[in-house]
Amino acid sequence: MNGTTIARVAAGALALSMLAACASERGGSVAVPGVGDGGAATPAAASGDGQEMFGTLPSPCGKGDAKGATDQGVTDTSIAIGFGDDRGFPRAPGLSKEMGDAVSTMIKWCNAQGGINGRQIVGHQYDAAYMQSVTVMQKACKQDFMLVGQGFAMDEAAEQYRVGCTLPTVAGYTVGSNASMGPMKFEAVPYPVDYFNAAVQKLAAEKFPEFREKVDLVTSTSPAVMAGSNKIKDALKILGVKTMDCGVQLNNDGDPSYVPFAEKFKACGVKALWTSKSPDPAGFSLLEALDRVGAHPTLVFESTWYSPAVAKWNTGGQGDNLHVGLFFQPFENADKVPAVKKYLDLVNAGGGKVAMLGMQATSAFLLWATAAKECGSDLTRQCMVNKLSQVHEWTGGGLHAPTDPGANMPTDCTLMMKLTGSTFEQVVPANVGEFACDASNVLTTDPSTWGTTLNEDRIATTFLSPSVIKPQS
16 A cells, blocks of 8 residues: 555545545455355465465464463453454445455464464454444454454544553554554554655656656645645655646546646646546546647556556556556466465455455454464463564565564565556566565655654654553563
C-alpha cells in the first residue's frame, strides 16, 4: 500500500480514498486448478525435509504441549485473537474485505496444522464499518489476547481504548498518526510518520530524465490528496527534483471537463506526472484528455493504480506510460515467488477475496504467529511485545520487501510495474521477483507533518500511561 504519511486531520479521508480503490484490487477469486473447495484451507507446501512452509518461512504452526491460562484470551487449548476490516461501510461495501478474508484463511491453515504449540486459534472477526472502530475496540478489549492483521480506517478514534486496555496488536495497517506510532503496536509493513521511503520517487528520477527535470503533481481539492502530495513534493525536493507547479488542481467532486487541465499541463511543458490520488473517473478522464490534446507525459503514480480497474480501463492505451512502485510482490510474479502463490492458493481455496491488502494482513498474521510460537507456554502479552520488538528483518516468507517491524521502520526497497494495454509487468529490477533497495531511500520527515508528538523511543505520547507494556530485554 501507499508509503505516504499524512497529518492526523487527513487520516480518515485518506483511508477512505485509498481503501475504496484497494477494495477492488485484484478483486474476486482467481481460479487455481487442483485446490480444494469448501471453507477449508489447503495445507502449506512442505520443504524437502517435511517442514511445512509459507514461501521461504517455515510454518510457525503445529502441534505441541503448551499449557496454562497465561493471559486474557489464552487457555490450555486456545488463543483468542481479534481481526477484521470495514466491509460493512455502506458507502463502500466490502471495504478492505480482503484483510478479514486473509486472516480467517490463515487461522484455518494454522489450526489444521495443530494451532500454535497445540493451542487452537479462536478468531473474533470484527466489522468496524468505517465509523464503528471504537465499538469494535471496546469488544476486543474484553475478550482478545491480541489484535492481528486488522485494518480499520478510523483506527485513530479507537487508539485511546486499545492503549487504555493494554491490548497489543500486529496490525495489518494503521492510518492515524497515534495509531501508527502507538505503544504495543507492530506492523509487518510499517509506515511510520517520521520516516518516508522515497524509493519509488528516487527510482523514477534515475530512470526517467523527464521526471527529474519536467515533473509536476496532479493534486485535487481533497485535503488527504493535498497532504499526500505535499509529502511527495518535500521528498522530491530532498532528492533534488523541483516540481513545475503548473497550477493544476482537480475538484474532488468532479469537473465538467478535463481538457482545460490537460492543455494547461501541455502549455506548461510538463513531461512527467505524479499523483497521490487513487484511480477514479476523474483520474481516467484527465489521462484521456491528455491523450486528446497530444500530451503524453511519463506517469509515475501511487501504488493504488496497480489495480484491475486501471488495467480494464486502459483498452485505448492512454495509460501505456503508467508506472507504479510496489513494496509487495505483484500477483503477476506468483510463478516466481512461492509466497505469493501460497497466498493465492489458500485464499482462493476458501472463496475469499485476493488483493494487496490481503497479503499485508497475511504477513501480519505470520509475524504474530512466529512470535507466539517462540513464547511457548509463556504466552503472555509481555512475551509477545518482547519477541516482536526483536524482529528486525521480515518479508512474510517473501510476500514483500524486507522491513523492520521491531523498530517500526519502513522498507528501503521498491519494484516498478508498467502498464501496457491491460497487462502489468515488472520493469525494474530486470530480474522478476527482485526489489531495488538502498538505505538512502529512507528520508527523515518534517516533524510538522507528524500529527503527533513522539518520545525518545519514537512512541506517540498522546495516550501513553504507566500501564502500557514496554519491551523487556
